[in-house]
Amino acid sequence: MKEYIDFGVGKSPPQIEAQEKVCGSAQYIADLYRPNMLFGAILQSPYAHARIIAYEVSKARAMTGVRAIVTGDDVQEHWRMGAFIKDEHAIAKGKVRYVGEPVAAVAADTESIARAAISAIEVTYEELPAALTPQEALASGAAIIHENSADFVKVFETGTAGNLCSRTSFQEGNIEQGWRDSDLIFEGSYQTQPQAHVSLEPCGALAEIDASGRITLWSANQSVFRVQANVCESLGLPMSRLRCLTPRIGAGFGNKMEAHIQPIAALLAAKSRKAVKLILSREQDFEMVRARHPFEIRFKTGVKRDGTLVAREVELLADGGAFADDSPGVLGYALLMSCGPYKIPHAYCHGRLAYTNKMRFGAFRGFGVPQVAFAGETQIDEIADALKLDPIDFRCKNIKKDGDHWLGGQLIDSNGLAECLQKVRLSSGWDNGRVSPRDGVKRRALGVACSAHISGLLATGAIVRLLEDGTVLLNTGSVDIGQGSNTVLSQICAEALKIPLERVSVASPDTDGSPYNWGTTASRVTYMTGTSVIRAAGEVERKIKEHAAEIFECGIEDLEIIPGGLVALKGVAQKNISFAAISGRAHWAVGGPIIGTHTWVFEQKTVDPKRAVVVGLPFPQIGGFVFNATIVDAEIDETTGKCRVERAWSACDVGRAINPTMVEGQIEGGFVQGLGYALFEEMVWNGAAIANPTLMDYKIPTFVEAPREMHSIIVETNDPRGPYGAKSVGEMGMNSVAAAITNAVNAALNARLRCLPLTSERVLLAMLESDRTPTTP
């Protein structure tokens, strides 16, 4: 018999899609073609805020090859989508609310005809005053972006009023008492910038309609089920009338979680009665999908002279853009994480989210944590410096331990943060000196930061089918966006059934056939779906044993599955029968085909009302905490202010690494995305329009900017509830990066930078300012 390589849990098999990805045959949305399909194009709004008075489409309609034109007139007023607040139409209706918003779309025989037709459409607008920042939007007398926001369906108590999209607050202890108990109080204001996801694959969709009018929709997505929900809500369709599928996904980072232009593609297909493919250009992807929220942040922290944290107030003001999208969730989650992994008895964390006349902001790796960790962790360093404490010692003194509670009241029972801090401390040589001696024009220092994230949220399922020949088909509905969840979930399934990895195949997510999965987001797939896979495989195991018990005339408890797809009498391995034989029996003679299923929803409460008072809580059940500590070695050129990260150490408590190579990949990729965020990435609005919606003008890190040395350190705490002890890793590697780099720069320059990104100009100015100022004793 062939020897199988053991690729179970803890091993690092390559991605199961590896072969197709290195041969160029992996198919992403732009690579799909249907017979006689049409091509779509989108007309974008030139105004930040304007009433749509009229559409003139007759010239476009008369063009040869134009098959359908859609505008806001094709959707009804009450057809609105949105994860938290249903405020968004499939396409602008009545008003436009940001420059670049889709106003009309065409399906035509070729892309060039579609584009020509778009430019032949004339829209008459009545321009309205725009509110381009949260401050402008929330000022009295501001132009109202959604006049009927009171009527929108909302999934939690948002407090929406005028341009206030939502607001959230957490209170624990007594903040006034906290200030009284503090020996020293530190307060600072911080600003973070909008960041673009820049998945290498731009968004796109391909929709087709059958004779009965049922639509099939492929798209670049992070959840076929969120696509289904959004398209159906925005087109007034019953969910049973739309089937959503996924090709391979060219990464997401949050950009593809909620809808982009899938509703428009579906609308074009419905109107033309043909297949329509609509792929965004890079510019459109920048201008009409979503980005990371810019935050205005105020952090105030009280501390005892001995270094015990006592009180913290956090105030956030987030720019949500024109539609709520995931923003209320980002605000609430950022606040939940804003005390960091520290014991702070008195806390008041509150924030507001404003509608503005900009593209929507939404989910992006870290989901608000990189912003609050930047403020919180740089302030922690400031306090440590003031108290003349080592920044790591100060952190270790205050971090939550097992048995402590998170802000809101959840019990923490799996926390590897102390070990993460210890590991990066040792491996970076932190104790040999944080600030290096000046070397010519180079200043150099180490910086540290830590942060946390979650693993568990919302609903998921798995179906494990034992096929007739004893091989297994795993169907979870979770979209692999490139991070490798198909492989990891297969490893979990193979481990549970003790079969070789190659005997497990993964069904592509399909709303017709897959169990519900909220999405590949929130670092949740391994933890949530992995749990369902184990339970569903457990049901398959039980059914296999029921057959074997009948065949061997023994009790189920006398049987065990043994490696290689066999069930045997316990301790008598040679008395066995194969899964193939049992599945054949089930298919053709007794019992029926063997299928295991499991679904669940994460039910751990975010808030214990005995411990905290919370208003406007978007995620009432979220948890499964993971932790990270990051140290960077940053070098600043004092002639230019340019900062370069030479070396980095990132330790993540992931519970257990199901696939260590993929865990490292998440840590390394998250680090470099965080490095771009820290040092140079910024979407810039020039008035109402994005000034840099191209990769020529919006730079992401290349090979040259990535650190020469990157040390990914896996810390395993074996969470008792996680699948084989696993928690998560998808976002952890990014959360602390901007803070760690800023702390290194601050240490090297003896400065306090409070605004991202740390451009050369900002660093140089901070350095000059600091060099002029005598060091305070």
Add this chain to the structure above:
Amino acid sequence: MTVRTLTTLQINGVQTDARVALSDTLLTLVRDHCYLTGAKRGCNQGVCGACTVLTDGVPVRACITLALDCDDKQVSTIEGLGEEPTMQALQHAFINCGAFQCGFCTSGMLIAALALLRNNPRPSADDVRYALSGNLCRCTGYKKIVEAVLSASEAISDRNTP
């Protein structure tokens, strides 16, 4: 109607006659006419490198190369390079090192790495970083790609050493 011109070129060793518009790029030709979709349109501006192909052995950005400029040239896409031992070594190393996640940049990355190893079979880590710095990846953080190219280079030189 758009003026179309007949162009004849070799794509992956196959003589291809195509009628292309003056403005059609090589990327449009290989993807939409030949259905060779391994080359990706990431930025359509020559920045991201996901569309990298070889013309007469030289890596070019197919998205900013006019199809008509390739008349009589030999174009190789990822689909046509799988028989080359250096490419096979790179593919093998990319798989084993975990040098891709979503895979969207991978075709271009492999072709840029192939061009490097053809010119410099034993590059240093810095050689790899600079040679591939025109190819963007948003998933991996680049470390495992550098490792993969170095590992492929080693495998090739081991093979070539008697």
